[in-house]
Amino acid sequence: MDHVLDPIVRTLHRVLDMSLETCAHEAACSHTPDHEFVVSLGVATPSHGTIVATFPRDTAYRLASLFAGHEIAAEDDPEIADAVAEIIDIAASRAGLRDPDHPCPLVTVRHSLADARIPDRCQRTIECFCNAGEFSLGFLPVPQTVGRITPASAPRPEPRNGKGITP
Amino acid sequence: MRTLLIDDSLTMRTIQRGILTQLGHPDVDEAETAEQALALLGEFDPDLILVDRALPDMDGAALVRAIHARTPSARVIVVAADAHRRAVVDAINAGATSYVAKPFTPDVLCQCITEVLERSGDD
Numbered sequence: 001m002d003h004v005l006d007p008i009v010r011t012l013h014r015v016l017d018m019s020l021e022t023c024a025h026e027a028a029c030s031h032t033p034d035h036e037f038v039v040s041l042g043v044a045t046p047s048h049g050t051i052v053a054t055f056p057r058d059t060a061y062r063l064a065s066l067f068a069g070h071e072i073a074a075e076d077d078p079e080i081a082d083a084v085a086e087i088i089d090i091a092a093s094r095a096g097l098r099d100p101d102h103p104c105p106l107v108t109v110r111h112s113l114a115d116a117r118i119p120d121r122c123q124r125t126i127e128c129f130c131n132a133g134e135f136s137l138g139f140l141p142v143p144q145t146v147g148r149i150t151p152a153s154a155p156r157p158e159p160r161n162g163k164g165i166t167p
Numbered sequence: 168m169r170t171l172l173i174d175d176s177l178t179m180r181t182i183q184r185g186i187l188t189q190l191g192h193p194d195v196d197e198a199e200t201a202e203q204a205l206a207l208l209g210e211f212d213p214d215l216i217l218v219d220r221a222l223p224d225m226d227g228a229a230l231v232r233a234i235h236a237r238t239p240s241a242r243v244i245v246v247a248a249d250a251h252r253r254a255v256v257d258a259i260n261a262g263a264t265s266y267v268a269k270p271f272t273p274d275v276l277c278q279c280i281t282e283v284l285e286r287s288g289d290d
Contacts, residue, residue, distance in 0.1 A: 005270070067270065068178050069185075083178040086248075089221070090269050093248035104175060104223045 004066055007130040008091040011137050012051065035136060036060070037081055039088045040106040050140040052122050053088050059133035060084050066132060081107040168284070171211055172197045173204040173230070174219035174246065179269070183217055183246075186273050190280060201225035201233070208237050215283065218263070220247030220254060228261040235262035242283045246271075 035054035043051050055063065057074075064072045064083035072079050085105040122138030129135075170187055172180045172195060180197050187195055196211050198204035201224050204216075216234060220227030231243055245258040248269045255266050264283050267276055 064178070069182060069273070079178060082176050086176045086178055086269070090248040096249075104221060 004063065004131050005087070005091050005094065007128065008053075008087070008135075008137075009095045011126055011128045012091060012095045036109060037084055038108045039081075039085050040108075040140075041088055041092050043092060047139070047141065049142055051088070051092060052125075052138045052140060053084075053135060054125075054138075055084055055135045056133065059130075059135050062132035063087055063130075077109050081109060168192045168215060169194045169196070169211060169213045170215045170217065171195075171204065171207060171213035171241075172217050173199075173201070173222065174217070175199045175223055176219070179219065179246070182273075183276065186276050187280070189273070190277060192280075201230045204230065205233060205237070208234065212238065213241050215280070216241050216243045218243055218245050220245050220249070220258065228257040231258060231261035231263050242286075244279060244283060 035056045037055040037057065037060040039053045039055075041051045041053070043049060057080075060080050061072065061074050064080040067083045067087055068079070072083070085107040089105050122140055125136050125138035127134065127136045170192055172183050174180050174183070174197075177199075180199075184195050184197070187193065192215075196207060196213070198207055201222050204218075216238075218227055218230055218234070222230065225233075227245055227247065231245065234241065234243055242264045243262060244265045244267060245263045246267050246269060247254055247258070258266050264286065265279050267279050
């Protein structure tokens with residue numbers, strides 16, 4: 001996975017470096033890509049706020065399949081979102097950025113949840129590429145609600161007897 | 168051998184379940200929160216527990232302590248995205264037997280589980 005993670009980790013650092021600059025100087029708004037999968041992750045270092053990663057469906061699907069080690073169904077939004085969130089979580093941890101008070105990424109899919117409009121509020125966004133395809137990373141200088149949720153279109157399995165989860 | 172997987176990521180639980188099944192340990196139950204996990208402990212009585220360090224409702228080290236208090240004989244492997252030294256020390260101090268950094272290959276998790284079970288047999 002390193003060949004996939006490393007470009008994301010590098011870009012996370014670039015986004016945060018840029019966000020520090022934009023705090024000090026008025027920044028021009030950049031284009032916000034209309035990507036379908038959105039992951040928000042609270043970060044504490046070097047600037048407190050929210051990393052917003054967005055992925056077009058193709059990239060998200062390829063990343064998820066790489067991470068899971070098997071081909072995920074292209075329309076399986078919950079599994080794709082879950083895997084992509086895990087990748088961003090790992091990349092942010094590897095970059096030493098994660099906010100310990102908000103350890104879990106928020107996963108949204110643009111067509112199902114209003115929170116997916118978060119990228120529109122990013123000060124600036126970097127569009128970039130990894131082996132799985134294009135994606136973008138932005139930074140919001142304010143904390144957002146974070147915590148793993150699943151798209152409304154396909155809910156997670158219900159806990160069995162209110163306790164364990166059936167696979 | 169019974170194994171409890173505690174991770175808020177369905178993908179991670181699926182990967183871990185697959186590896187355990189390959190190792191010949193298919194008796195697995197899952198929890199996606201610390202609350203679910205603690206509720207399951209008495210009923211499922213696991214021999215091995217894989218714990219995600221960053222759960223939505225409880226810090227991983229605190230959960231390991233709670234598990235250790237309830238089922239001291241269970242072996243606990245902490246699985247986490249951050250492999251920083253402090254995180255490892257926190258997990259071990261809390262009672263974890265071993266620690267695996269994400270992302271891991273199946274071989275790495277297999278080796279870790281095998282080592283933990285061998286150590287368990289020596290006790």
